Amino acid sequence: MSNYYSQEIHGPYQLINIGNLNLYEGGVIEECFLAISTFGKLNSEKSNAILIPTWYSGTSKIMLDAYIGEGRALDPDKYFIIIVNQIGNGLSISPSNAPEKIHGKKFPKIRICDDVDAQHKLLKEHFKINQLELVVGGSMGAQQTFEWSVRYPDFVKRAAPIAGTAKNSEHDFVFTDTLIEAITSDPAYQSGDYENSKQVSIGLERHAKLWTVMGWSTEFFRAARHQSLGFKDIHDFIANFMIPYFSEMDPNNLLTMAYKWQRADVSLNTEGDLLSALRKIKAKTYVMPISHDMFFTCQDCLAEQKSIKNSQLKVLDSIDGHLGLFGTDSKMMEQLDLYLKDLLLEI
Numbered sequence: 001m002s003n004y005y006s007q008e009i010h011g012p013y014q015l016i017n018i019g020n021l022n023l024y025e026g027g028v029i030e031e032c033f034l035a036i037s038t039f040g041k042l043n044s045e046k047s048n049a050i051l052i053p054t055w056y057s058g059t060s061k062i063m064l065d066a067y068i069g070e071g072r073a074l075d076p077d078k079y080f081i082i083i084v085n086q087i088g089n090g091l092s093i094s095p096s097n098a099p100e101k102i103h104g105k106k107f108p109k110i111r112i113c114d115d116v117d118a119q120h121k122l123l124k125e126h127f128k129i130n131q132l133e134l135v136v137g138g139s140m141g142a143q144q145t146f147e148w149s150v151r152y153p154d155f156v157k158r159a160a161p162i163a164g165t166a167k168n169s170e171h172d173f174v175f176t177d178t179l180i181e182a183i184t185s186d187p188a189y190q191s192g193d194y195e196n197s198k199q200v201s202i203g204l205e206r207h208a209k210l211w212t213v214m215g216w217s218t219e220f221f222r223a224a225r226h227q228s229l230g231f232k233d234i235h236d237f238i239a240n241f242m243i244p245y246f247s248e249m250d251p252n253n254l255l256t257m258a259y260k261w262q263r264a265d266v267s268l269n270t271e272g273d274l275l276s277a278l279r280k281i282k283a284k285t286y287v288m289p290i291s292h293d294m295f296f297t298c299q300d301c302l303a304e305q306k307s308i309k310n311s312q313l314k315v316l317d318s319i320d321g322h323l324g325l326f327g328t329d330s331k332m333m334e335q336l337d338l339y340l341k342d343l344l345l346e347i
């Protein structure tokens with residue numbers, strides 16, 4: 001059994017059992033546990049909490065490594081920062097670690113609103129927190145950030161969705177379908193009954209190649225950014241970064257997250273009316289797409305942002321594209337910190 005989802009690799013995290021989680025599509029996850037990492041101290045008024053949900057394939061580790069630190073906008077000296085691993089990412093309850101009844105391919109279909117309800121339960125019942133200074137997340141973390149702001153508008157003072165939208169686009173849905181098919185078309189996937197993820201290496205390699213095409217921009221390769229990151233050429237970058245990055249991950253975990261990603265849609269809170277959903281948002285919101293993102297585009301983000309009352313569009317300039325989220329572009333990360341520091345000013 002691979003220990004990829006271990007504290008040795010992902011750093012310290014706590015498992016908090018939030019009890020039973022009733023799911024949007026029906027059914028329940030009993031004894032639902034969330035893996036969280038916290039930094040800083042909750043003040044006596046419980047008024048300095050920041051929540052960071054995680055993105056597809058990511059865990060709390062990358063959020064700590066690339067986004068949090070003294071002197072950064074997300075400064076543990078000032079704030080109590082809770083990074084919560086999304087359901088299905090291998091640290092929180094997931095196909096790879098769930099009890100037999102829902103283990104592997106038996107894991108239920110999860111939606112973004114299920115993650116947000118689980119996180120809400122965690123904050124209210126475990127931390128006795130009733131308001132968040134900020135919810136900030138990238139990609140699927142942005143989808144959860146939007147869901148938080150619509151579903152619990154009085155709970156969220158500020159929101160910073162990075163490189164993500166409130167309702168997933170049709171184009172994005174199909175892109176994610178190709179990622180899913182890359183894995184499930186590998187005969188070793190055996191409809192989810194594989195012994196261990198290593199066996200599904202062909203599917204995971206195809207999946208990594210698609211991420212190479214859409215996760216980085218054409219400009220990223222034209223400007224030889226992969227070479228400045230230490231790789232000889234695009235083939236070396238695929239073989240020695242993109243494939244190894246995904247190769248340890250459990251395919252059913254990735255598919256659980258991909259299903260959720262595809263169906264992110266805050267208008268599920270308002271019988272399909274996206275405009276009225278966006279108008280429910282009270283949080284001061286900075287919608288922050290990455291300029292060269294190939295599938296959560298600036299145009300898609302702008303189309304939503306202009307309907308959010310107390311919001312601004314703050315474009316993060318980077319030719320790295322979507323996976324600039326990994327912190328590969330230091331100038332983009334500096335720009336992000338400036339935006340977040342501005343957003344966190346007293347309101």
Ligand SMILES: CCOC(C)=O
Pocket residue numbers: 055056057138139140141261323325
């Ligand atoms: C790498 C993060 O991508 C998503 C869709 O969460």
